[in-house]
Amino acid sequence: MLPKILIFLLPAFLAAEDVTQRQLKPVKGVPHSRLNLYQPSTTDTFRCLDGSQTILYSQLNDDYCDCKDGSDEPGTSACGNAFFYCSNVGHKGNFIPTNRVNDKLCDCCDGSDEYDSGVDCPNICDELGRAARIEHEKVANIARKGYQKRQELAKEGQALRDSKLKDVEPLRQERALLEPDRVKFEGEKKVAEDAERKLQDEHRNQWESVKNEKKKLRAAEWFDELDLDKNGKIDKEELRQNIFLDDDNDGFVSEDEVKAYHTVDEADLEHFQSLMYDRLKTAKRTHLDDIRHKEEEEKERAKALENAPDDDDLLAEEDRHDAEGSEDIAHPDEDDEKMPDYPPEVQQLTEKAREARRLFDEVNTKVQDLDAKIREAEDFANSDYGEDSAWAALKDKCFDRNVQQYTYQFCPFGQNTQKDTGAYSGTSLGSFKEWSGxxxxxxxxxxxxxxxxxxxGPKRSTDITIECGEENELVEVTEPAKCEYLFTFRTPLACADPDKEVVHEEL
Incomplete structure (x- = not known):
């Protein structure tokens, strides 16, 4: 006994078998694959394909639109929303809107759309079919060669992926072995640097203390020389006697020139040491340097003149300036202002700290290099290089195209740029964000x-359209909107196997 479900479905199976076994009646404008939908029912009726109503079978293609979806008039122009099928034997079948049927224009290559317009349309399907097949074979050959290269690139990409992933664990193990040394040397470096810094600070503080004491003594000596009436204070008139304060070089020290350095009526030693000494010392140095500079210029001019003055005259001029300078204190000893070298015990600690830094830097650099390699491998593993990893073969590669005065560069998984042709750097057109197909x-x-x-305007961006090609090539660059670029890139990586593609003849 048959199962109940089979008994229930048996009438439907028999009906389907009856439809396939009997000869299907052709209907104008309907492809063979849909003829079963247009066969007369037992009641000689036709049900609109949208199921909205049932009409007499004789109303099919009667040049009157009965169905809302236009399915009853596939072979006439009665319905504006219907489609006529051109069989186009010898070429490729296609649909056209039914309003083009019998409009005296040949739309189907076999002329079947103008069956009742009185227009004689030549059948050019064989000719178009031959041209289409030649073009199809040309494209297929390109795809076939590209697909072969893609398979090679896929092997390269997968090998690269496997290699990077295979290296991750050994890299981690190597890093784990180095980490104790890195921690150890870092600790030793800190101890050595702390000891070095402590003795250096002590040496520097001692020198600063000695230097400040010497500075006080020099300031006190100079204060005593400037204090002409020896009353323990320097007034503005006493300060005016120093020609090095003659900023405008008119041979006279004015009250305004003195005010720049002497801001009180009378300056005692403490005020002089804290607020006047350094500024006056700088002014004097500048003055003496100017004198020496002028002397050198005078000597150069004297040598260039025919009637140059005698050497005795030059020596007399030098003596005059020397005498003028000797009225004031000479330059402070520059050696007093330079910190002496560190003592041997500090230098020994410095050398020890330097060696500790070298040891730490050496192992730390190795650890950082290992970290970078591990990150690179992990990033590679988490990146999408296609289902077969073929796109990994183009990582870190770039492709250029010159357009007028610009060179455009496309770097898969990197950054795109625009630059003046021949220039070293350019403008970023965006970094890789995602596959967007x-x-x-x-x-x-x-x-x-x-x-x-x-x-x-906005930040620049680029969309890349990828097409099948035998070689990797950036073939087109446009800017359809402000700062929005469109590149077309041909590559074997976009080629599928043409011998496995399914071609759909009917829509």
Whole structure:
């Protein structure tokens, strides 16, 4: 006994078998694959394909639109929302809107759309079919060669992926072995540097103390020389006697020139040491340097003149300046202002700290290099290089195209740029963000974003359209909108196996 479910479905199976076994009646404008939908029912009726109503079978293609979806008039122009099928034997069948049927224009290559217009349309399907097949074979050959290269690149990409992932664990183990030494040397470096810094600070503080004492003595000596009336204070008139304060070089020290250094009526030693000494010392140095500079210029001019003055005259001029300078204290001893070398015990600690830094830097550099390699391998493992990893073969590679005065550069998984042809650097057009192809064809597009900001506009971005080609080549660059670029890149990586592609003849 048959199961109940089979008994229930048996009439439907028999009906389907009856439809397939009997000869299907042709209907104008309907492809063979849909003829079963247009066969007369047992009641000689036709049900609209949208199921909205049932009409007499004789109303099919009667040049009157009965069905809302236009399905009753596939072979006439009665319905504006219907389609006529051109069988185009010898070429490729296709649909056209039914409003083009019998409009005296030949739309189907077999002329079947003008069956009742009185226009004689030549059948050119064989000719178009031959041209289409030649073009199809040409494209297929390119795809075939590209697909073969893609398989090679896939092997290269997978090998690269396997190599990087294989190296991760040994790299981690090597890093783990180095980490104790890194921690040890870092601790020793800190101890040595702390000891070095402590003795250096002590040496520097002692020198600062000695230097300050010497500075006080020099300031006191100079204060005593400037205090002409020996009353323990320096007034502005006493300070005016020093020609090195003659800033405008008019041979006279004015009250205004003195005010720049003497801000009180009378300056005692403490005020002089804290607020006047350093500024006056600098002014005097500048004055003496100017004198020496002028003397050198005078000597150079004297040598160039025919009637140069005698050497005795030059010596007399030098003596005059020397005498003028000797009225004031000479330059402070420069050696007093330079910190003496560190003592041997400090130098020994410095050498020890230097060696500790060298040991730590050496092992730390190795650890950092290992960390970079581990990150690179992990990033590679987490990146999308296609289902077969073929795109990994183009990582770190770039492709250029010259357009007028610019060179555009496309770097898969990197950054796109625009630069003046021959220039070293350029403008960023965005960094790789994601594969942006439609569902089912994800790897047909790339999106690059966050490029250099446009003036008074958005950040630059690039969309990459990827097409099949025998070679990797950037073939087109456009800017359809301000700061939004469109590249077309041909590559074997976009080639599928043409011998496995399914061609759909009917829509």
């Amino acid at each position: 439609p569902e089912g064809n994800k790897y047909s597009k790339m999106h690059f974003g966050d490029g250099q900001q446009c003036w008074n």
